[in-house]
Structures are given as C-alpha cells and as structure tokens.
Amino acid sequence: MKREIINKLKSIVGKDQLTTAPEELLCYSYDGTGREYQPEAVVFPVNTCEITAIMQLANATPFPVVPRGAGSGMTGGALPVAGGVVIALSRFNRILEIDEANQVAVVEPGVITGDFRKTLEKRGLYYPPDPASLKFCTMGGNVAECAGGPSAVKYGVTRDYVLGLEVVLPDGRVIQTGVRTAKGVVGYDLTRLFIGSEGTLGIITKITVRLIPHPSAKKTFLILCNSIKQATSLVAEILTRHRPCTLEYMDRTAIQIVREKLPFTLAENTQALLLLEVDGDAPSVAIQVDALQEFLTAKRDLLSVMQAEKADEIDALWAARRAVSPAAFNLKPHKISEDVVVPRSRIPELVFFVENLATKNALTIFTFGHAGDGNIHVNIMLDKNEPQEVNRAAIATKALFEQVIKLGGTLSGEHGIGITKAAYLPLELDAASLEVMRGIKKFFDPNNILNPGKIFPAERHAKKTIDKITDGRL
Amino acid sequence: MKREIINKLKSIVGKDQLTTAPEELLCYSYDGTGREYQPEAVVFPVNTCEITAIMQLANATPFPVVPRGAGSGMTGGALPVAGGVVIALSRFNRILEIDEANQVAVVEPGVITGDFRKTLEKRGLYYPPDPASLKFCTMGGNVAECAGGPSAVKYGVTRDYVLGLEVVLPDGRVIQTGVRTAKGVVGYDLTRLFIGSEGTLGIITKITVRLIPHPSAKKTFLILCNSIKQATSLVAEILTRHRPCTLEYMDRTAIQIVREKLPFTLAENTQALLLLEVDGDAPSVAIQVDALQEFLTAKRDLLSVMQAEKADEIDALWAARRAVSPAAFNLKPHKISEDVVVPRSRIPELVFFVENLATKNALTIFTFGHAGDGNIHVNIMLDKNEPQEVNRAAIATKALFEQVIKLGGTLSGEHGIGITKAAYLPLELDAASLEVMRGIKKFFDPNNILNPGKIFPAERHAKKTIDKITDGRL
Numbered sequence: 001m002k003r004e005i006i007n008k009l010k011s012i013v014g015k016d017q018l019t020t021a022p023e024e025l026l027c028y029s030y031d032g033t034g035r036e037y038q039p040e041a042v043v044f045p046v047n048t049c050e051i052t053a054i055m056q057l058a059n060a061t062p063f064p065v066v067p068r069g070a071g072s073g074m075t076g077g078a079l080p081v082a083g084g085v086v087i088a089l090s091r092f093n094r095i096l097e098i099d100e101a102n103q104v105a106v107v108e109p110g111v112i113t114g115d116f117r118k119t120l121e122k123r124g125l126y127y128p129p130d131p132a133s134l135k136f137c138t139m140g141g142n143v144a145e146c147a148g149g150p151s152a153v154k155y156g157v158t159r160d161y162v163l164g165l166e167v168v169l170p171d172g173r174v175i176q177t178g179v180r181t182a183k184g185v186v187g188y189d190l191t192r193l194f195i196g197s198e199g200t201l202g203i204i205t206k207i208t209v210r211l212i213p214h215p216s217a218k219k220t221f222l223i224l225c226n227s228i229k230q231a232t233s234l235v236a237e238i239l240t241r242h243r244p245c246t247l248e249y250m251d252r253t254a255i256q257i258v259r260e261k262l263p264f265t266l267a268e269n270t271q272a273l274l275l276l277e278v279d280g281d282a283p284s285v286a287i288q289v290d291a292l293q294e295f296l297t298a299k300r301d302l303l304s305v306m307q308a309e310k311a312d313e314i315d316a317l318w319a320a321r322r323a324v325s326p327a328a329f330n331l332k333p334h335k336i337s338e339d340v341v342v343p344r345s346r347i348p349e350l351v352f353f354v355e356n357l358a359t360k361n362a363l364t365i366f367t368f369g370h371a372g373d374g375n376i377h378v379n380i381m382l383d384k385n386e387p388q389e390v391n392r393a394a395i396a397t398k399a400l401f402e403q404v405i406k407l408g409g410t411l412s413g414e415h416g417i418g419i420t421k422a423a424y425l426p427l428e429l430d431a432a433s434l435e436v437m438r439g440i441k442k443f444f445d446p447n448n449i450l451n452p453g454k455i456f457p458a459e460r461h462a463k464k465t466i467d468k469i470t471d472g473r474l
Numbered sequence: 475m476k477r478e479i480i481n482k483l484k485s486i487v488g489k490d491q492l493t494t495a496p497e498e499l500l501c502y503s504y505d506g507t508g509r510e511y512q513p514e515a516v517v518f519p520v521n522t523c524e525i526t527a528i529m530q531l532a533n534a535t536p537f538p539v540v541p542r543g544a545g546s547g548m549t550g551g552a553l554p555v556a557g558g559v560v561i562a563l564s565r566f567n568r569i570l571e572i573d574e575a576n577q578v579a580v581v582e583p584g585v586i587t588g589d590f591r592k593t594l595e596k597r598g599l600y601y602p603p604d605p606a607s608l609k610f611c612t613m614g615g616n617v618a619e620c621a622g623g624p625s626a627v628k629y630g631v632t633r634d635y636v637l638g639l640e641v642v643l644p645d646g647r648v649i650q651t652g653v654r655t656a657k658g659v660v661g662y663d664l665t666r667l668f669i670g671s672e673g674t675l676g677i678i679t680k681i682t683v684r685l686i687p688h689p690s691a692k693k694t695f696l697i698l699c700n701s702i703k704q705a706t707s708l709v710a711e712i713l714t715r716h717r718p719c720t721l722e723y724m725d726r727t728a729i730q731i732v733r734e735k736l737p738f739t740l741a742e743n744t745q746a747l748l749l750l751e752v753d754g755d756a757p758s759v760a761i762q763v764d765a766l767q768e769f770l771t772a773k774r775d776l777l778s779v780m781q782a783e784k785a786d787e788i789d790a791l792w793a794a795r796r797a798v799s800p801a802a803f804n805l806k807p808h809k810i811s812e813d814v815v816v817p818r819s820r821i822p823e824l825v826f827f828v829e830n831l832a833t834k835n836a837l838t839i840f841t842f843g844h845a846g847d848g849n850i851h852v853n854i855m856l857d858k859n860e861p862q863e864v865n866r867a868a869i870a871t872k873a874l875f876e877q878v879i880k881l882g883g884t885l886s887g888e889h890g891i892g893i894t895k896a897a898y899l900p901l902e903l904d905a906a907s908l909e910v911m912r913g914i915k916k917f918f919d920p921n922n923i924l925n926p927g928k929i930f931p932a933e934r935h936a937k938k939t940i941d942k943i944t945d946g947r948l
Contacts, residue, residue, distance in 0.1 A: 101710060101819035146659045157657060159666075160634065173906040181815040182847035183631060183887035185620045185670045186902050187929060188911045192633075192666035196659045213714070236575060240687070283761045341655040345575035373656035374576075413657035428660050432647040436918075437662045443917050444910075455661060 001040040001084075005061055009043055009085065012053040017044040017091075028086045031071040031078045032133075033420055034334070039066065039080040046091045048166065048174055048205045054087065055172035055203075058449045066451050067203045069109060069141030072133040074337060075418025077145060077198045081453040089140055092205060095119060103211040104163065104180050109140020109204045113147075126214040128155035131414070132322050140204050146196035148414035150321075153372030154245040154279075155212075157414065159195045166206030167194055170445035180208050193440075198416050199451040201444045215279035218245070219289050220314050223274040223296065224267055224303035228252075228355070231272035232347040234299070235371045238276070239344060242292055246277035247372030248321055251351070254368040257327045263316035267303045274371070275321055324368050325379075331364055332381035336393055338400060338421075342409035344374040353403050354378055361392040375413035401427050417455045425457050475514040475558075479535055483517055483559065486527040491518040491565075502560045505545040505552045506607075507894055508808070513540065513554040520565045522640065522648055522679045528561065529646035529677075532923045540925050541673045543583060543615030546607040548811060549892025551619060551672045555927040563614050566679060569593060577685040578637065578654050583614020583678045587621075600688040602629035605888070606796050614678050620670035622888035624795075627846030628719040628753075629686075631888065633669045640680030641668055644919035654682050667914075672890050673925040675918045689753035692719070693763050694788045697748040697770065698741055698777035702726075702829070705746035706821040708773070709845045712750070713818065716766055720751035721846030722795055725825070728842040731801045737790035741777045748845070749795060798842050799853075805838055806855035810867055812874060812895075816883035818848040827877050828852055835866040849887035875901050891929045899931050 010018050019025070020041050029038040040063075045051050058065045064084030071078050080086050092108035095116060099105065100123055107116060114134040117127055130149035131137055137147070143165070148157040164178025167190075178184060178191035194202055225231035228251055235247060250258075252271045259266065266273070278288040289307075296305045308314045328335055342350050351367055358365040369377035378400055382393045401411055401424050411421055411428050425434065438456060441448075484492050493499070494515050503512040514537075519525050532539045538558030545552050554560050566582035569590060573579065574597055581590060588608040591601055604623035605611055611621070617639070622631040638652025641664075652658060652665035668676055699705035702725055709721060724732075726745045733740065740747070752762040763781075770779045782788045802809055816824050825841055832839040843851035852874055856867045875885055875898050885895055885902050899908065912930055915922075 099817070099819075101714070102817040103714075104817065146663075148657055152657060156634075159663070160630075169906070169910070175907040175910060176904055177907065179815070179884045180882055181817055181849075181884055181887070183622055183626060183815050183844075183849050184884040185886050185888060185890050186884050187891065187899065187907070188675075188914055189620075189633070189666045189670055190907065190910065192663045196663055201662075213717075240575070240577075243687075281761075284758050287755075287757045287761070341653070341657050343573070343576040343578065343655055345573075370657075375655075375657050408654055410653045410655055410658040410660055412659050413655070414659060416659050417661065425661065430650055432643070433649045433651065433661070433664065436643070436649060436664065439917055440662055440914070443913055 013043045032074045037079045037081045039086040042086045051168045052172040067199045069138035070136050072137040074415040075420045077418045106208050111139045125211040129158045144199045145416045150246045161209045164208040167202035170450040217282040217285040218279040220308040221276040222306045224270045225272045228272045236345050244276050245279040248275040249371035250368040253366030254324050258320040261320040263313045334384045336380040338378045339413050339415045340404040341375045341413040342407045346407040361396045422457045487517045506548045507550050511553045511555045513560040516560045525642045526646040541677045543612035546611040548889040549894045551892045580682050585613045599685040603632045618673045619890045624720045635683045638682040641676035644924040691756040691759040692753040694782040695750040696780045698744045699746045702746045718750050719753040722749040723845035724842040727840030728798045732794040735794040737787045808858045810854040812852045813887050813889045814878040815849045815887040816881045820881040835870045896931045
C-alpha cells in the first residue's frame, strides 16, 4: 500500500488512529479460526463520517477494507484475506441509549455483548443472545454473523432482537434501516439482509435492539445418560413438553476434556450429559421445575438427574461447558470446529454418523453444543503437521456436511460461512440462489472492496476444490 | 393483450385455467382498499413449472404479472394497477407436511391461515400470526405482507415464524431459501428479503414455518377506562410487568360502533377499553391472572375490570373487536385506514394528536388496534363524493404520518405500503435507502414485470405528489 494512501487515511482518522507497525498489524491478523492474514494498515475511526471517507478512498484507489469487532469469529469473517485496511471498530463502543419504557436500546458495534447484558441486568432488562465468547465478542460482530448461544433454544438468535441498523454502504453512503418499534413493514427488509452478511454488504455503525424483562429466576439441571442415543432422544422428547432456556449436550469425549472442572462427580459409565435450564419469574420456574422433575423421574433408565442449587455450582457447570472448546487442544494441537444444524429429531442419526466417521477415518471427533435447537458442534481434532491426518480430516468434514444436508440440516447455525466453509456452499444452496446472492453483493459493492473473499466459493474453482476434497487432496 | 399471448398462456396452464370473462376479471380486480384495477387475464397455475413458464413469457412479451392470494390486503398489494395477468394462487392450497417431532410445517401459499391454524390445533401445535382476516386470508399473502395480528405483542409476526421459502424469481428461475431447522446463517438472508416484499421480488410457492406448542389455557380481561389517556398509559405500564398474548385497545368511537355486539353493558362514561388476554398452560395462566388482578385492583380509578369467563362471552368480545373495521361504514361510506406504529410510551401522544386532528379538520377519526405493540389503527371516515372532505382527509393523513415519524414510529406495522402509502415513503426512508431498495428491485426484476407500481413512489412525481397533498389538492 503506497505511502500516499496511508497519508490520506491518516488525514481521515488522525495520524494516531492508524498503524502499520508489524507488531500491531499482527494483533489484527487472526481470529477464532487460528488462521493468519496480515492487513497493510489498521485504522481506528471514531465516527460514521470517517468510515464514509475511508470507503470513498478505498473505491477510488482501490484497496480492500475489512471491518473488525473482537476477532472472535469462527469462520474468518474478520480476516483480511486480500490484505488492505482493517477498520477496527473498538472506538465505536458506547451504549447510546437504553429506553426502559419501550424496552429498546441503541448501541455502537464495538460494545462488548457481555458488558451490554450486565448493564441491562441492573435495570431489570435482558438481551438474550449469549455466544460462548460473550465476555469479549462485540455486538457488531454478533449482528454481522447473526450470533446465537445456549439461550437460542428459548429466545432465538441475534436476528430476532435487532430492530434497526445504521450502515455505511461500500460506496460510503450512510443508511438507516428498520425501526425502533415492535413492528414495521416499510419497504424491503434491509435490516435482516445485513444481519448475517458477514461484513460483506456494509459496515454497521449503530444497532437498535429490542429487550425483554430480565427473568428473575432460573434453575439448572444436570442429566447424566448411559448412551448418546439416550441423551439425544431425550432432547427431542423434552422439547415437545417443556420450554427450557438452555438444553446443552456433551458427548463422552467432551465430558472427559472438562471432567475435572465439573462441580459433581460423574458416574463412571456416563456416556453423555445434558445441561438444562429453565427461567422466568419464581412461580413459573417452580411450575417448570415440578413438571420436569416428574417427567425425568419417570425415565427410570437415566443415570442421574442433579439440580445445581448453589451459585458456585452453576458457575462451575458453565465454566466447564465453556471450557470444552479451548480445553480440547489438550487432545491434539488443531481443531476443525463445525456448527452444523439438523432437525432435532435427527440428532441421534447425526451423532451416530459422526461416531462412525471418527472410527472410519481414525480421527478423534467429539460433539457438544446446543442440542435444543439441533445445533451440534462437531469437533475434528488433528495435527496439521501430519499431512495424512489433514487429508482424513478434510474427507471427514465433507462427509459430515453431506450427511447434514441429507438429514435436512444446514452447514452453519451461528458461525457463518466466512472462508472456512465457502467451498462447501454449493452443497446447501442451489445454483440460482448462489447467483442471486452474488448479484446482491455486486449490487452493493461493485468494486468488491468490502471484505472480499468471504462467503462465496471462488467462482471458477469452486467445483474443482470440492472434487479435490473428495479425493482427499486438499 | 393480444390473442396470441392469451393462447400461449392457455397452453401453459390449460385452457380451463385462464379467464378473460369480464364478470370473472371483476372478481380479481379489487382488494381490501376498495380500489379497482382490472387485469387482462387471470390464470390459475397448479405448479411451479407453470409459473416459471408464465414469467418467461411475461419477460419475453413483456406484460405485468401480479400474484394474488385472497385479495384481503389493505394497501393494494394484489391490485393489477398496470393491467396484465393476475396469477391466482388458489390451487396452491395444500398443507404439504406437518412435522410434529420438529415442530415444522410446509404449506403452499394458497392455504387459508385460519384453516392452517385449526389443523394444527388438533395436533397440539400453534402458528401464532392471527391477522383479523384469518378466516379468508392466505399464508402466501401473509408472508408477502409480513402480516401480524393481536397475538404479535407476545408471539411476534409472520417474519418470526417463516424458516424458508420456495420462490419463483421474476425471470422464472426457482430458488429454495432458508432452512427447516431452528437456526441457519448460510449466505444472505433471502428468506426475510422476500418476507414483506409485497409480491415485487418473486412469487412464493412454498412456505416452511416453525410451530410452537398450542397454549392449553387462556384468560380474557376487559378493562374499561374513563379516559383515553388512562387506557394508553395503562398499556405501557402493563407491558413492563406482564406478558399478555393480546392487548387490544378501542377508543370511544370504536366502542360506539360495536357497543351492541359486546356481551357486557358498559358504563356510560367509558371512554376507552382494553381487551387483554394471557395464555400458556393452566398453572402459568393462573399465576398470570393473579398477578394481573392484583395489579389492576390497585388501580382504583379504573371504571371496571371484567373477566370473560364463558366461551360465548369471549367469542362475542372477539366478534365485536373484529367488527369494528367493517361496522365503521355505518358512520360514513368510505374509510382511510392506517396501521401506524409508535414506541408504546408515545401512544398517549399519538392518540391525543389524532383527536386534535379530527377536530381541526372536521373529520370523524377513531382509533383502535394492537396497543400492546404500539400498532394503532387510525381510521379516517369520509364520503368520497364530498371533494372538500376528501381534501381534508388527505391533509389529515399526511399530518398523521409526519407526527408518527416525529414520535419515532413507522408508517406501517403490518399492512405494508402497496399503492396507498407509496407517496409517503420518503417521509420515513432516507434517499439512499430508497435507492438501495429500488436497486434491489431492479436487480431481481430488470424488466419491472412483477407487481409493478407497488411500494415505490413514482420516481419523478414523488415530491410533487407529496407537495400536492400538502396543499390539499389531491
């Protein structure tokens, strides 16, 4: 990137709000995938006008621009794969408004989701989406990827709470989408077109969300099962009768990984566990707990049903659940982590398929995640220094995706496509849908300036890439 | 339309599935707006391939195509304003699948919403959206307009239940959007781009919706208030503490219109009433009822709080509520009915403004509707044979919309824009948003074949039209 461009960028954001220092660029070159792509510069704009000016310059030059929240994404959404400039949105970090009477809030994209939730709790309000990374991920990233979390089984995902957005378009124009009311059907639904578009259609600079009253009570159950089949079948059964706010699942490998962190001693033959929570006001939680106890007691073949009573027990359970993903690296140095979704009645088939896949390909694969909404995190462990293992993992990944589609499922429940799943997109989307999506991208961003290389498979090579994977040559 | 084209259409759908008979065309020339535009032909395709062939022919010729459900829309979405062919979707009327285990259903667009809800109820399942027209409106129309209804205050609108669609694009290509799982973030959210697009981007031929368990119990309250302010303030207060599944409101004129249909005798000084319902399973409804009773009893200045206990009382209440709109024609032969939305804390201001507007312009205006989500139906009564009254009504409508935007609201909560509100769109949307929406339309439908003349203000005349309204000359 020419010095002249860097100087122009400096004149937009101020010279202290741009860096090209290698050690700083490094901090903006990675995300949750573990892959690394170095940007040529990172800028820290503080308002919409600066972003507009950057986008105008980027189109005129041209150079790629990649918006970035906390870099906690799991599919590469924030990676500058084509170089260019990263726009760090860390200075867009204000909660602009909490309107208690109307249960609406307006935030900037750099606000950390967990901080926002804590601020709301003090006022008796609740913003349900709770991705595992909530302590550091940002609202902007959550909107760009349509983040979910354990609470989605009862409360839905980010999409279900965003009412409106302010967006800087790839050409620098600023638009306001949506409403700040409970309803609104004026013109096309641009709000939801931007949600989940992974930073490829615009840069989100303001987010209006609806809130709900904070549930005042919660109860946590831990259910131990003697087989995966028992656990996964129970999930479908529970959901036709009850309305838990969490219904998480771990297989025996996941349990093994975090066994020491759990606040309970598990029976030796525990093959799977369910973490189940109900929430609401105290009387309604009491009713739910009674109904669940009755239902679970009648299931005589369960190994154990425990209620976590104390706050520290509950915290320890959640700490263990959230530790599954990072602690998995004790097994192998690398992990391919997929967040596939199937209709929940098909979970047993999926998990059975994954177990066979592991055996057949001599891989360690474990599953855990949001069983309540059929969103199973499938984790393939590998050592990238072992080419044979890498190939086997690639074959297993493709087989997994094909099976998921066969089961009526989808490639991603909450992580998005980014770069890691782009090659597989044609497995799920028909050719015409893909063409339409490409056309929308081209309409918004004719110069392909904004977050290039994401979502879509490389046009000419898509089929070849997939064939290569089939042959285990990737 | 040339005989040659008619013959080609006949060869696509079969000669008995097309009509040009004037008396039949008449049946497809109106909708809920009371306006009339005659199509040149109506076709009754039975499958997606036929629709594809029609769209290909329409582009090649060219002629306009307008998809039509039950014609119950309130803003002209189904009116063939530019002539051409109406595609009646009445033969796409099958419930294709009800998957109880996964709480998902797949329906064709011609399925009547009320019938679908009844079929589900027998299986213990619930599809919440309940537009007032549910006995005759169709699922396709509901998706195209993003229909709501009284239950939206608790359960949300059509958008919140649609998981995926099959759509014939304006050029005839068929795409599958979305998922049939609880979650999904693969590619751009085309599903929600089509929802509420008022039949301008594609013809919906299949709809996948998520379902929830049917609430087994419900209680209905009727709350009489001595002032509109009391009623509208109560709405905001109720919603910070309780979670009703209905919170409808009527002002004194609306009450007057249906007073004789109500199953209760109202106090003479009743100035407004609230119809409130809570639902769930029996124990949770009991808890909600206790909490509401306690809350409402403490409000000593309410005129009366009644519980409708018997099924026939509840039915009569709902019959009265649904009769407000049709029975209003006893006041005047014509009605301008707007479904504006404001943040619910601003409802008192809006209703006060409307009362003044009526006085100032010597008009009868009454309000009722979904107060729980701030979606107030404002009804301006007039006689279109009185040019002065027509002008005053036009001035009042524009003033209403301007005030709604000032209050942080939106022009439409559930009826859409269609032709009746198109001229006002620039009041709410910024110029860049409008340009983006027009660009999306052009990308999907470059020949402007599909439902032309809807949503967007006539490009050159938009400002003029608005100016005209200001001068009371429309």
